[in-house]
Amino acid sequence: DIQMTQSPSTLSASVGDRVTITCRASQGISSALAWYQQKPGKAPKLLIYKASSLESGVPSRFSGSGSGTEFTLTISSLQPDDFATYYCQQYNSYTWTFGQGTKVEIK
Amino acid sequence: EVQLLESGGGLVQPGGSLRLSCAASGFTFITNVMTWVRQAPGKGLEWVSGISGSGHSTYYADSVKGRFTISRDNSKNTLYLQMNSLRAEDTAVYYCAKAVAVDYMDVWGKGTTVTVSS
Numbered sequence: 641d642i643q644m645t646q647s648p649s650t651l652s653a654s655v656g657d658r659v660t661i662t663c664r665a666s667q668g669i670s671s672a673l674a675w676y677q678q679k680p681g682k683a684p685k686l687l688i689y690k691a692s693s694l695e696s697g698v699p700s701r702f703s704g705s706g707s708g709t710e711f712t713l714t715i716s717s718l719q720p721d722d723f724a725t726y727y728c729q730q731y732n733s734y735t736w737t738f739g740q741g742t743k744v745e746i747k
Numbered sequence: 748e749v750q751l752l753e754s755g756g757g758l759v760q761p762g763g764s765l766r767l768s769c770a771a772s773g774f775t776f777i778t779n780v781m782t783w784v785r786q787a788p789g790k791g792l793e794w795v796s797g798i799s800g801s802g803h804s805t806y807y808a809d810s811v812k813g814r815f816t817i818s819r820d821n822s823k824n825t826l827y828l829q830m831n832s833l834r835a836e837d838t839a840v841y842y843c844a845k846a847v848a849v850d851y852m853d854v855w856g857k858g859t860t861v862t863v864s865s
Contacts, residue, residue, distance in 0.1 A: 676792075684792065686853050689853075
């Protein structure tokens with residue numbers, strides 16, 4: 641099974657900061673990677689798919705990059721609405737695996 | 748508007764059973780892979796099960812294989828998850844989610860809570 645490892649687990653940042661979250665796959669997954677944002681008590685929301693494609697309606701300050709085993713989610717200028725937990729997810733032949741999550745907190 | 752609405756959660760004793768439902772609207776249900784994802788209290792997301800559009804192919808995480816059964820009724824635009832032999836570690840919010848092709852999940856329901864406790 642493919643394992644996904646995110647780092648860091650928690651990130652403290654201020655409004656306006658550039659934030660980067662890393663996700664590593666235990667084996668190559670090409671670009672089969674998505675990023676989700678989740679706020680407390682709410683369902684996850686799709687941000688990025690196919691490693692770097694921005695979901696419709698998602699602000700352009702969010703971007704994704706990478707392929708193979710290493711991926712990043714970048715928030716170019718952190719906004720108050722962005723404090724949340726972020727998950728990466730690989731999708732491969734009818735199995736889906738999430739990373740353990742990265743909580744972005746107010747510094 | 749594309750919508751998913753889960754129901755059927757509740758409190759059940761260890762070893763018991765529960766059936767979750769997910770009513771879909773706003774898209775062509777039969778053409779989409781559907782999935783269940785759960786989240787234990789204070790924990791991350793865990794994929795549970797997936798089913799092809801026809802319902803002929805089903806997939807499970809190792810943690811639920813042999814105990815949970817996913818199914819769908821395309822005439823009713825409804826997804827199901829039959830959960831048997833429930834354990835305390837199955838306690839979670841269960842989300843249904845629509846997949847794009849066999850890929851990422853673009854639409855999520857609000858979730859239904861399952862608590863397994865005596």
